[in-house]
Amino acid sequence: MSLRAAVSNKRCVSGLLSQLSSCSSHVRGRVPAVLVTQQRNNSTSPKIKVEFDQSRGVAIMQMQSPPVNSLSLDFLTELCISVEKLEMDKSCRGLIITSSQPKVFSAGLDIMEMYGKSPERCGEFWKAVQEMWLKIYSSNMVTIAAINGSSPAGGCLMSMTCDYRIMADNPRYSIGLNETQLGIVAPFWFKDTMVNTVGHRTTEMALELGLLYSPSEALKIGLVDQLVPEDQVLTTATQTMTKWLAIPDHARQISKSMMRKPTIDKLTSNREADIKNFVSFITKDSIQKSLHMYLEMLKKRKG
Amino acid sequence: MSLRAAVSNKRCVSGLLSQLSSCSSHVRGRVPAVLVTQQRNNSTSPKIKVEFDQSRGVAIMQMQSPPVNSLSLDFLTELCISVEKLEMDKSCRGLIITSSQPKVFSAGLDIMEMYGKSPERCGEFWKAVQEMWLKIYSSNMVTIAAINGSSPAGGCLMSMTCDYRIMADNPRYSIGLNETQLGIVAPFWFKDTMVNTVGHRTTEMALELGLLYSPSEALKIGLVDQLVPEDQVLTTATQTMTKWLAIPDHARQISKSMMRKPTIDKLTSNREADIKNFVSFITKDSIQKSLHMYLEMLKKRKG
Amino acid sequence: MSLRAAVSNKRCVSGLLSQLSSCSSHVRGRVPAVLVTQQRNNSTSPKIKVEFDQSRGVAIMQMQSPPVNSLSLDFLTELCISVEKLEMDKSCRGLIITSSQPKVFSAGLDIMEMYGKSPERCGEFWKAVQEMWLKIYSSNMVTIAAINGSSPAGGCLMSMTCDYRIMADNPRYSIGLNETQLGIVAPFWFKDTMVNTVGHRTTEMALELGLLYSPSEALKIGLVDQLVPEDQVLTTATQTMTKWLAIPDHARQISKSMMRKPTIDKLTSNREADIKNFVSFITKDSIQKSLHMYLEMLKKRKG
Numbered sequence: 001m002s003l004r005a006a007v008s009n010k011r012c013v014s015g016l017l018s019q020l021s022s023c024s025s026h027v028r029g030r031v032p033a034v035l036v037t038q039q040r041n042n043s044t045s046p047k048i049k050v051e052f053d054q055s056r057g058v059a060i061m062q063m064q065s066p067p068v069n070s071l072s073l074d075f076l077t078e079l080c081i082s083v084e085k086l087e088m089d090k091s092c093r094g095l096i097i098t099s100s101q102p103k104v105f106s107a108g109l110d111i112m113e114m115y116g117k118s119p120e121r122c123g124e125f126w127k128a129v130q131e132m133w134l135k136i137y138s139s140n141m142v143t144i145a146a147i148n149g150s151s152p153a154g155g156c157l158m159s160m161t162c163d164y165r166i167m168a169d170n171p172r173y174s175i176g177l178n179e180t181q182l183g184i185v186a187p188f189w190f191k192d193t194m195v196n197t198v199g200h201r202t203t204e205m206a207l208e209l210g211l212l213y214s215p216s217e218a219l220k221i222g223l224v225d226q227l228v229p230e231d232q233v234l235t236t237a238t239q240t241m242t243k244w245l246a247i248p249d250h251a252r253q254i255s256k257s258m259m260r261k262p263t264i265d266k267l268t269s270n271r272e273a274d275i276k277n278f279v280s281f282i283t284k285d286s287i288q289k290s291l292h293m294y295l296e297m298l299k300k301r302k303g
Numbered sequence: 304m305s306l307r308a309a310v311s312n313k314r315c316v317s318g319l320l321s322q323l324s325s326c327s328s329h330v331r332g333r334v335p336a337v338l339v340t341q342q343r344n345n346s347t348s349p350k351i352k353v354e355f356d357q358s359r360g361v362a363i364m365q366m367q368s369p370p371v372n373s374l375s376l377d378f379l380t381e382l383c384i385s386v387e388k389l390e391m392d393k394s395c396r397g398l399i400i401t402s403s404q405p406k407v408f409s410a411g412l413d414i415m416e417m418y419g420k421s422p423e424r425c426g427e428f429w430k431a432v433q434e435m436w437l438k439i440y441s442s443n444m445v446t447i448a449a450i451n452g453s454s455p456a457g458g459c460l461m462s463m464t465c466d467y468r469i470m471a472d473n474p475r476y477s478i479g480l481n482e483t484q485l486g487i488v489a490p491f492w493f494k495d496t497m498v499n500t501v502g503h504r505t506t507e508m509a510l511e512l513g514l515l516y517s518p519s520e521a522l523k524i525g526l527v528d529q530l531v532p533e534d535q536v537l538t539t540a541t542q543t544m545t546k547w548l549a550i551p552d553h554a555r556q557i558s559k560s561m562m563r564k565p566t567i568d569k570l571t572s573n574r575e576a577d578i579k580n581f582v583s584f585i586t587k588d589s590i591q592k593s594l595h596m597y598l599e600m601l602k603k604r605k606g
Numbered sequence: 607m608s609l610r611a612a613v614s615n616k617r618c619v620s621g622l623l624s625q626l627s628s629c630s631s632h633v634r635g636r637v638p639a640v641l642v643t644q645q646r647n648n649s650t651s652p653k654i655k656v657e658f659d660q661s662r663g664v665a666i667m668q669m670q671s672p673p674v675n676s677l678s679l680d681f682l683t684e685l686c687i688s689v690e691k692l693e694m695d696k697s698c699r700g701l702i703i704t705s706s707q708p709k710v711f712s713a714g715l716d717i718m719e720m721y722g723k724s725p726e727r728c729g730e731f732w733k734a735v736q737e738m739w740l741k742i743y744s745s746n747m748v749t750i751a752a753i754n755g756s757s758p759a760g761g762c763l764m765s766m767t768c769d770y771r772i773m774a775d776n777p778r779y780s781i782g783l784n785e786t787q788l789g790i791v792a793p794f795w796f797k798d799t800m801v802n803t804v805g806h807r808t809t810e811m812a813l814e815l816g817l818l819y820s821p822s823e824a825l826k827i828g829l830v831d832q833l834v835p836e837d838q839v840l841t842t843a844t845q846t847m848t849k850w851l852a853i854p855d856h857a858r859q860i861s862k863s864m865m866r867k868p869t870i871d872k873l874t875s876n877r878e879a880d881i882k883n884f885v886s887f888i889t890k891d892s893i894q895k896s897l898h899m900y901l902e903m904l905k906k907r908k909g
Contacts, residue, residue, distance in 0.1 A: 181554075
């Protein structure tokens with residue numbers, strides 16, 4: 001989820017209030033997946049668990065932030081530090097990202113990071129979202145998403161940044177950049193990543209409608225690469241990793257960079273402007289009001 | 304149909320005469336679909352009929368210019384004015400484009416606009432073709448093409464500028480940018496629109512061969528999104544519109560713009576040059592001679 | 607095969623030695639297809655045989671350089687001269703490229719052109735590889751690849767530069783840019799050609815893994831356009847050519863140029879830098895050592 005809309009389009013901003021309150025029902029009647037509130041956990045238990053098998057050179061990164069691995073600033077910071085550590089460790093050649101939470105891979109950005117926060121804090125948050133994308137999309141490691149649950153919005157973005165996507169073949173799960181359904185807009189680098197994955201026309205329709213795809217639909221359009229029964233997602237990821245690691249690292253890395261560099265360069269050379277746009281949008285009174293109403297609605301659902 | 308060829312390629316121009324006369328038989332033995340002559344209608348009956356359902360916020364635009372809705376200057380002007388009126392009316396959120404003519408959606412540009420006309424008039428005509436594309440491709444409304452008949456050349460372009468395409472599942476109908484079959488060339492923005500719709504390789508082969516696709520072929524390559532029985536095209540379009548209108552307008556509009564703006568900017572910043580190229584090509588003696596021969600052949604067929 | 611890696615990535619170079627020696631077994635247990643050594647033939651028998659049917663305007667170019675049509679400097683020079691001659695002959699409108707060798711279309715670049723050669727010679731070789739691609743990719747003739755055998759690396763590139771690809775439906779054959787499997791990297795214009803053919807995501811995975819596809823897999827992803835029984839490859843190519851030649855030449859040529867020019871311009875404006883990069887990479891001690899070991903391994907296999 002991005003909440004970054006073209007600031008120049010004034011109508012979007014003024015129209016968001018009513019849309020946010022009225023459109024949550026479009027999300028297939030499920031728990032709204034884009035804007036999630038993290039159950040605050042005052043403990044300092046880690047949100048990311050990394051198991052590194054030195055002998056195989058493969059790390060498995062479990063996202064374990066209940067209930068739905070929403071991407072808070074703390075979560076993203078911890079995730080980025082973990083990825084960077086593995087990246088620096090030359091003995092680590094492969095990274096599998098998965099979830100320890102039932103039914104969900106990651107539900108996307110944490111709405112609480114955008115509500116009632118100072119512009120400075122909002123900017124810090126957005127920078128962390130960018131950082132997560134940059135780190136994984138440009139990683140020298142082989143990155144495999146073991147998508148063992150729903151993966152909307154920011155969760156879908158994280159999946160798309162990997163080299164390969166294996167999803168649980170459970171029709172109750174879904175994946176997609178569904179921001180539009182909530183009256184908000186995926187930023188250009190979310191869009192670029194999706195175009196690189198499924199092509200221009202599929203992305204156009206997906207973003208215009210904020211589509212969430214079932215696993216079989218996602219396979220058909222190429223949003224994921226493989227479906228397996230739910231209990232085989234991680235083992236299949238491990239087996240797939242072995243095949244990828246049989247390829248000479250450096251040739252694979254250069255090939256990957258050749259494919260992704262133009263997209264990465266586009267964000268890195270516009271990073272500050274992208275943050276500024278996000279902060280300027282998210283701190284508007286009208287948007288904050290929308291978020292307030294949305295949070296109230298979530299409270300009532302839980303009550 | 305464009306008749307705009309790269310003027311720098313001299314061979315094209317000199318080669319067109321014989322090609323035009325010899326290649327019409329390649330058009331699958333059907334009535335030539337690209338270059339059509341409009342049965343002149345001296346009445347001032349409107350070529351475009353708009354029914355706007357204020358309560359639903361949806362307009363249905365019927366093209367009703369016998370026999371084949373060919374795109375003349377008058378037709379295009381009327382169409383552009385209609386689209387602009389709806390665009391300005393904030394209560395209109397969706398536009399369905401269809402044909403009231405049997406068996407044809409639109410047969411493409413009107414050859415009579417290019418034959419024996421002054422450069423000024425030719426330029427005016429080409430500007431109207433650009434305007435039609437610009438207006439629909441960048442529309443803030445949800446645009447659905449209800450393709451209830453054949454849709455070659457300019458008709459295919461018009462379909463591709465919409466957000467969604469529903470075609471009658473009748474194997475006698477066809478759709479495609481078939482300009483090449485007549486020895487002429489789709490201009491760059493026709494090409495860009497097709498690449499955005501079906502990808503690079505499919506467009507390359509489609510344009511090199513001037514391919515016309517059957518509905519099922521068109522569905523397979525993604526040139527249309529859905530096939531339905533002929534008598535259900537409009538009702539399906541109406542139902543589909545309801546789904547699209549459930550999406551928050553502004554987020555959808557910004558997403559659409561994000562996908563299409565680079566392609567639109569390319570024409571708007573080259574519009575005058577594009578007109579100049581077209582006029583310079585179409586007013587050449589050799590091309591006018593080709594058009595003359597083509598028209599003579601059409602007369603004989605009718606006779 | 608290119609052996610041109612991003613020189614800036616130092617790790618690639620140092621890592622190549624062990625990779626080359628260890629990874630050859632990844633090539634599906636077949637005869638390594640990327641780096642081939644040409645059985646030196648001291649005779650001056652032509653490596654390219656051209657049969658031009660003046661009445662039909664179609665030339666058939668047989669590659670006949672035993673054992674596997676590897677692309678040596680001599681081979682490429684002869685091929686380029688042949689293509690240029692046909693290109694200049696206005697009566698020649700179509701070119702079919704095929705192999706007279708059993709089981710192989712072309713096995714790619716000749717390793718002997720890169721081992722123990724002076725920088726000048728290496729540069730001359732690379733220039734010839736570029737020239738082959740430029741000549742075929744921008745040809746005004748209709749070009750059809752009649753792929754009657756395996757077509758890895760440079761062989762796959764040559765196939766992709768044609769307008770249409772017909773492959774023998776023999777599951778023992780394969781096609782793909784498999785450079786990565788040998789620890790080397792396809793240069794940007796190999797990559798661009800593949801993206802134009804099969805799209806971004808398929809190319810990304812193909813290049814990261816150095817994938818070789820079976821004919822049916824290649825058809826599925828669009829790397830080839832048609833499969834036919836082995837003994838019908840050439841006759842089908844001839845029949846297909848007839849259909850293509852029914853299209854007016856100049857309109858087809860302009861359409862083709864419109865699709866390919868940006869990709870061609872990218873190499874032509876970076877040609878010297880691309881040669882320099884290749885030479886600088888290939889003449890490094892570490893790479894020469896790798897090639898030496900690779901050649902020793904090939905000798906043992908033959909022994």
